[in-house]
Amino acid sequence: MDRVLQDMEKERETLQVWKERVGQELDSVVAFWMEHSHDQEHGGFFTCLGRNGQVYDHLKYVWLQGRQVWMYCRLYRTFERFRRADLLDAAKAGGEFLLHYARVAPPGKKCAFVLTRDGHPVKVQRTIFSECFYTMAMNELWKVTGETYYQKEAVEMMDQIVHWVREDPAGLGRPQLSGTLATEPMAVPMMLLSLVEQLGEEDEALTSKYAELGDWCAHRILQHVQKDGKAVLENVSEDGKELPGCLGRHQNPGHAIEAGWFLLQYARRKGDIKLRMHIIEKFLLLPFHSGWDPEHGGLFYFQDADGFCPTQLEWDMKLWWPHCEAMIASLMAYSENGDPALLKLFKQFRDPEFGEWFGYLKREGKVALSIKGGPFKGCFHVPRCLAMCEQILEVLLRHLGPAPVVSSPTVPTRGGSK
DSSP states (O other): OHHHHHHHHHHHHHHHHHHHHHHHHHHHHHHHHHHHSBOTTTOSBOOEEOTTSOEEEOOEEHHHHHHHHHHHHHHHHHOGGGOOHHHHHHHHHHHHHHHHHSBSSTTSOOBOSEEOTTSOEEEOOSSSHHHHHHHHHHHHHHHHHOOHHHHHHHHHHHHHHHHHHHTOGGGGTOOOOTTOOOEEETHHHHHHHHHHHHHHTTOHHHHHHTHHHHHHHHHHHHTTEETTTTEEOSEEETTSOOOSHHHHHEEOHHHHHHHHHHHHHHHHHHTOHHHHHHHIIIIIIHHHHHHBOTTTOSBOSOEETTSOOOSSTTTTOEEHHHHHHHHHHHHHHHHHHOOGGGOOOOOTTBOTTTOSBOOEEOTTSOEEEOOSOOSSOOSSHHHHHHHHHHHHHHHHHHHHOSOOOOOOOOOOOTTOOO
16 A cells, blocks of 8 residues: 555656646747747737747748637636736737738638738648638637637638538649549548537537537548558548558658547547547557657657658658657556556757757757747647646646645653653
């Protein structure tokens, strides 16, 4: 019994230290973006930031605009210490920028990928992802402000995305070429499953509306477990089979791990314990161990499932976001089974001098790019990771209960009692 209590106390101490470190880091990261990224003249956010926060390009990326609005609103809504007017005002300013400028040709729903500082479209992607992050931003803005026009935007855009994915992709502008394989990237059902979670949170009507879509997404993601269960592939055929060539062998360990915690949230809602164990094994442990660099540590960015050299030049780099996903996923898995080997905390990306995290490290862990933000790195993966980890750690500590009070042994007075 004493050994059990000692183990519990050791676990409590470890989790408490982690919670404090993660919370302090979250405060520092949010402060960095609050200080350096706000465009006070045109609205929205600068994301091309150097190591010290200096803006090196004024282009605005719709993915990152939506993500930052969502992040600010989520922090405001779920953390007492972030319930600040300046954070909410910045989120609303970013949301209004998106409402005015994100769509290329209103009332059409297609959003730009890149905008000028004052909101003119520069580039469009033939994918759904700008629209997905637009939807996340609008829904979260509605949750913190109660303004119904934000929710109207979110639901209308969601329904357009579903139409493009499941009925007719013509509106995305992708040409149908005769030699193109019918491919399903894992990112599409992943993103849709994330939106189902986002819109359905505390909304019974939307939970019911998108329940079948959530099941469809989960089924499609699970089809990416291939090679007799020994690999999660980034791309499969539309009927869930392996594809030939580099495309079919392509692996992204961080993406598989992110898909894992998306699926784990889904399985928890379903109350499916068997599915939860399958997800931990195939989407968390398998890609983590197969994607781990045995020589230098850290997760490889890309891999080839058959052991060929990947063709991407950055394949062996260590990027910030896969390690963020691994932190979230490992804590979620730890909360399922309590295996201490699942506790992972990565500190190599931190910049204690200027704040925030470096995004791009060389294989051996040295900083490759000193920038803190750019076309793909903004105020999202790092603060989302830290916020979710802090919340998970809080729940774990609450379940462990308060630390036991150890009473001092009674020391008898000399001569005994009177």
